[in-house]
Amino acid sequence: MESFHSEKLVKELSKIAWILRKDVIDMIHRAGSGHPGGSLSAAEIVTALIFHHLNIDPKNPQMPERDRFLLSKGHAAPLLYAALARRGFFPLEELKTFRQLDSRLQGHPDRLKTPGVEMTSGILGHGVAVGVGLALAARIDNAKWRVYVLVGDGEIQAGVIWEGAMMASKYRLGNLTVIVDFNKVQLDGPVHEIMPIQPVTEKWKAFGWYVTEIDGHNMREILDTLDEMDNIQDQPKVIIAHTIKGKGVSFMEGKSYWHGRAPNDEQYLQAMKELSQAIKKLELSEE
Ligand SMILES: Cc1ncc(C[n+]2csc(CCOP(=O)(O)OP(=O)(O)O)c2C)c(N)n1
Numbered sequence: 001m002e003s004f005h006s007e008k009l010v011k012e013l014s015k016i017a018w019i020l021r022k023d024v025i026d027m028i029h030r031a032g033s034g035h036p037g038g039s040l041s042a043a044e045i046v047t048a049l050i051f052h053h054l055n056i057d058p059k060n061p062q063m064p065e066r067d068r069f070l071l072s073k074g075h076a077a078p079l080l081y082a083a084l085a086r087r088g089f090f091p092l093e094e095l096k097t098f099r100q101l102d103s104r105l106q107g108h109p110d111r112l113k114t115p116g117v118e119m120t121s122g123i124l125g126h127g128v129a130v131g132v133g134l135a136l137a138a139r140i141d142n143a144k145w146r147v148y149v150l151v152g153d154g155e156i157q158a159g160v161i162w163e164g165a166m167m168a169s170k171y172r173l174g175n176l177t178v179i180v181d182f183n184k185v186q187l188d189g190p191v192h193e194i195m196p197i198q199p200v201t202e203k204w205k206a207f208g209w210y211v212t213e214i215d216g217h218n219m220r221e222i223l224d225t226l227d228e229m230d231n232i233q234d235q236p237k238v239i240i241a242h243t244i245k246g247k248g249v250s251f252m253e254g255k256s257y258w259h260g261r262a263p264n265d266e267q268y269l270q271a272m273k274e275l276s277q278a279i280k281k282l283e284l285s286e287e
């Protein structure tokens with residue numbers, strides 16, 4: 001696949017993903033609860049969407065022609081909030097209120113509370129079906145906006161995901177793209193042990209979707225694939241993004257223990273040190 005994205009853009013976006021990881025760890029540590037594993041795994045995907053691919057406007061979050069991004073795996077809320085704040089939807093300072101009573105930034109996303117949040121989520125499994133509804137609405141309105149849904153690999157064990165998948169295929173919803181954060185680990189163990197989803201590519205294909213598999217931490221690949229998906233107009237599309245749960249924090253990587261747990265003070269310092277080092281490394285590679 002030919003890439004039209006400059007090295008500068010790819011590096012800038014990669015760096016933002018790492019900054020969001022620091023935000024996530026900071027928010028969860030401050031709150032004393034939250035979900036680091038599945039937030040860290042999706043950092044590049046969410047960055048590519050919110051900071052580049054989506055047609056959204058932080059000054060006008062309800063702009064009718066905006067693209068819709070649905071965080072179906074709502075427990076990754078800290079990542080979404082950090083991205084929205086850094087993109088200018090609300091003040092960065094507000095991230096400090098994550099999970100506090102009366103904060104706009106609750107433990108799971110609430111579309112009526114937070115600017116830029118398009119779907120209330122946290123109860124897993126609903127994003128694909130909601131995405132189908134929105135994609136049909138866009139079609140009825142003859143509107144150009146697109147719908148993107150981020151789901152977890154454990155999440156797609158839910159039956160309603162596949163009801164949505166059938167319907168998207170029936171109506172050939174070319175304006176709908178699902179991204180599976182395929183980090184191989186769910187709440188309390190490996191996905192393949194709890195309820196295998198493989199062969200995942202074949203499953204989506206059998207449901208009538210256009211499927212592609214990528215490295216979900218490779219910014220250029222993500223950007224190129226999102227562009228490629230725009231060229232496919234006559235069927236729904238799914239990107240299987242291979243990722244690492246807890247990506248970037250050595251002691252969290254690949255561990256279900258870190259699915260929904262806050263680091264203690266010592267772990268927090270270690271995590272922030274590692275993430276800062278990753279950012280330094282990226283910056284040095286720019287020179
Ligand atoms: C319907 C429903 N059942 C159970 C839960 C509790 N829960 C929260 S996250 C999670 C695991 C999700 O795993 P996965 O989709 O792989 O998420 P990720 O690894 O990306 O964090 C579960 C079971 C929920 N939020 N909703």
